[in-house]
Amino acid sequence: MAATVSTPRTTASGQELRPSPRRPVWMGRPSAGIQAGKALLIAVIVVIMLYPFLYVIAMSFASREAAAAGGFFPNEFSLEAYRSVLGGNVVTRALLVSIGITLVGTALSMLFTTTLAYGLMRTREVPGAKFVLVAVLCTMLFGAGIIPNYLLIRSLGLLDTYWALILPGLISAFNMVVVRNFFMGLPNELLESARIDGASDWRIFTGIILPLSKAVLAVVGLFYAVGYWNAFFNALIYLNDTSKWPIQVVLNQYVVQGSALTSVQAPDIPPPPPATVQMAIIVLATIPILIVYPFLQRYFTKGVLTGAIKG
Amino acid sequence: MAVIETSDRAGAGPSGRADPEPAPEYRLRTRASVWTRMKRERWTYAFIVPGVLFFAVFAYIPLLGNVVAFQDFSPYWGIFNSEWVGFDNFVAMMSDPQFMRALRNTLTISFLQIAFAFPAPILLAILLNSLISDRIKRMVQSIVYLPHFISWVIVISIWQQVLGGAGPVADLFSQIGVDGVNIMSNPDTFKILVTSQVIWKDIGWGTIIFFAAISGIPSELYEAAAADGAGPMRRIWHVTLPGMVPVITLLLILTIGSVLTVGFEQLLLQQPAVGSAAAEVLDTFVYYRGIQGGDWGLATAAGLFKGVIGTILVVAANKFAKRLGTGGLF
Numbered sequence: 023m024a025a026t027v028s029t030p031r032t033t034a035s036g037q038e039l040r041p042s043p044r045r046p047v048w049m050g051r052p053s054a055g056i057q058a059g060k061a062l063l064i065a066v067i068v069v070i071m072l073y074p075f076l077y078v079i080a081m082s083f084a085s086r087e088a089a090a091a092g093g094f095f096p097n098e099f100s101l102e103a104y105r106s107v108l109g110g111n112v113v114t115r116a117l118l119v120s121i122g123i124t125l126v127g128t129a130l131s132m133l134f135t136t137t138l139a140y141g142l143m144r145t146r147e148v149p150g151a152k153f154v155l156v157a158v159l160c161t162m163l164f165g166a167g168i169i170p171n172y173l174l175i176r177s178l179g180l181l182d183t184y185w186a187l188i189l190p191g192l193i194s195a196f197n198m199v200v201v202r203n204f205f206m207g208l209p210n211e212l213l214e215s216a217r218i219d220g221a222s223d224w225r226i227f228t229g230i231i232l233p234l235s236k237a238v239l240a241v242v243g244l245f246y247a248v249g250y251w252n253a254f255f256n257a258l259i260y261l262n263d264t265s266k267w268p269i270q271v272v273l274n275q276y277v278v279q280g281s282a283l284t285s286v287q288a289p290d291i292p293p294p295p296p297a298t299v300q301m302a303i304i305v306l307a308t309i310p311i312l313i314v315y316p317f318l319q320r321y322f323t324k325g326v327l328t329g330a331i332k333g
Numbered sequence: 334m335a336v337i338e339t340s341d342r343a344g345a346g347p348s349g350r351a352d353p354e355p356a357p358e359y360r361l362r363t364r365a366s367v368w369t370r371m372k373r374e375r376w377t378y379a380f381i382v383p384g385v386l387f388f389a390v391f392a393y394i395p396l397l398g399n400v401v402a403f404q405d406f407s408p409y410w411g412i413f414n415s416e417w418v419g420f421d422n423f424v425a426m427m428s429d430p431q432f433m434r435a436l437r438n439t440l441t442i443s444f445l446q447i448a449f450a451f452p453a454p455i456l457l458a459i460l461l462n463s464l465i466s467d468r469i470k471r472m473v474q475s476i477v478y479l480p481h482f483i484s485w486v487i488v489i490s491i492w493q494q495v496l497g498g499a500g501p502v503a504d505l506f507s508q509i510g511v512d513g514v515n516i517m518s519n520p521d522t523f524k525i526l527v528t529s530q531v532i533w534k535d536i537g538w539g540t541i542i543f544f545a546a547i548s549g550i551p552s553e554l555y556e557a558a559a560a561d562g563a564g565p566m567r568r569i570w571h572v573t574l575p576g577m578v579p580v581i582t583l584l585l586i587l588t589i590g591s592v593l594t595v596g597f598e599q600l601l602l603q604q605p606a607v608g609s610a611a612a613e614v615l616d617t618f619v620y621y622r623g624i625q626g627g628d629w630g631l632a633t634a635a636g637l638f639k640g641v642i643g644t645i646l647v648v649a650a651n652k653f654a655k656r657l658g659t660g661g662l663f
Contacts (some may be wrong), residue, residue, distance in 0.1 A: 170397075
């Protein structure tokens with residue numbers, strides 16, 4: 023295919039387009055009916071995936087009248103719902119808690135995941151490393167169950183502390199394998215020569231390995247960050263103190279279970295309709311993911327596939 | 334843990350030498366070299382130890398906590414002082430109608446997911462792969478991956494806004510004269526709803542691994558099939574699908590291993606809206622009975638039952654896959 027002779031296609035401005043993969047010679051051109059069917063199918067899939075997001079975002083900005091009128095898209099916009107949500111301290115505090123847990127948790131997870139991956143790189147040279155690796159991989163096959171985990175957190179005295187949201191998921195075996203596989207793909211000569219030059223393990227790790235692994239660190243960092251941001255169940259069972267709740271538990275409380283949101287409102291202003299308030303909370307809980315997503319998604323495939331290969 | 338284990342072996346070195354029958358020389362040499370290697374790599378252990386501690390405390394110690402299943406456990410007495418009751422909890426569990434209902438619901442939802450949610454990404458991957466334009470392919474991919482990163486709480490919230498009693502879909506129904514449609518709280522269709530939610534959330538993410546499998550198929554195979562007169566559908570059937578079989582088997586093993594685990598958060602979140610008759614599964618049973626209800630022994634027994642069966646199923650499915658010659662997971 024690479025040998026196909028063709029003049030590069032250009033846009034109106036004369037700019038060269040990236041060569042797109044051409045239809046191989048043996049593949050016939052599909053009939054117009056099939057092409058239209060495929061296009062329609064893909065359009066339907068895209069709409070089903072995107073419409074719920076767009077609807078919620080649009081409704082969160084809807085004015086009182088537009089929200090009451092309903093319909094597939096409101097046509098009058100207002101920031102009332104956001105003012106109300108961010109004015110009361112419940113949601114604002116929950117957002118801050120979630121941000122804090124995500125930042126601290128992700129940083130610690132990355133530190134311990136990468137160091138463990140480095141330590142388990144040379145299973146042949148380091149006695150016991152192979153055993154540890156297998157023990158870690160086994161945790162992907164079975165877990166202890168809800169009650170034993172709860173009893174552990176309880177007996178460690180972590181109930182009602184933020185550590186209960188961070189420590190139990192500090193290292194994920196899957197992410198560790200992804201990182202380790204990436205490290206092992208780095209040129210071994212580089213590490214060997216550094217070792218011969220007398221560089222310490224810490225030096226090799228921070229000076230050579232980490233800088234060369236930015237791509238995989240970005241993916242795994244995203245996986246951890248999303249995990250901490252989305253933490254719901256652990257927060258639900260380990261935190262009885264409602265003032266410590268992260269955003270997902272608050273979202274469950276006020277949107278899924280439909281409790282009334284107690285927000286500080288000036289008495290003469292009627293509160294915005296509950297539906298738009300709920301939508302605003304959903305949007306606020308989703309925004310961080312929507313922001314980081316486009317930057318990192320080009321690395322996904324690589325991360326998932328290295329992780330899928332057997333350790 | 335590993336460190337202790339290997340240092341034990343190293344410590345056995347000198348006593349091995351004192352044996353009346355001397356071990357073969359090569360054994361002695363390996364034993365001595367383990368100790369030397371450990372000394373040489375002592376700084377590497379600094380990298381391993383925190384991870385070992387983490388997995389020991391948060392993955393392996395809780396496994397021991399499952400002994401609660403054989404106790405009349407009370408948090409007041411703790412694991413060490415609670416009364417041992419043998420298999421009483423398991424007997425009680427088996428005769429508990431709520432447990433049986435949870436088991437039935439779990440199996441039904443699992444079956445629906447294997448039948449519909451499992452093949453969905455395979456079909457989507459084949460469809461997207463048939464697109465010639467790289468740009469459209471990539472655009473669609475980034476859209477369908479997105480819901481994977483959204484938490485279940487957000488997914489359920491969003492669905493409730495769209496499909497719930499006050500959403501646009503209910504609006505649409507009332508315009509054609511059907512009032513009071515609330516897809517989110519109908520116990521009769523709940524299991525279908527659960528399956529659709531899983532498909533919506535993870536269909537895109539699931540395609541990644543199938544794409545990799547498809548791109549590993551040599552294009553000569555397609556060329557040869559086309560030369561033999563196979564049309565697009567036949568090429569998918571005779572070339573693409575067989576090329577994906579190893580990956581499909583692999584994932585099916587994992588799916589079978591988790592038949593007793595169905596979206597815990599997903600069901601826990603929706604149980605208040607549809608009632609426990611439709612939405613109680615094993616995990617929510619354990620949560621409500623144990624952590625909410627304080628029936629620790631019985632709940633742990635149910636959790637252990639789930640875990641043990643799951644592990645047996647994975648191992649068995651893996652063996653079966655190896656026998657079929659498609660290569661197992663481990």
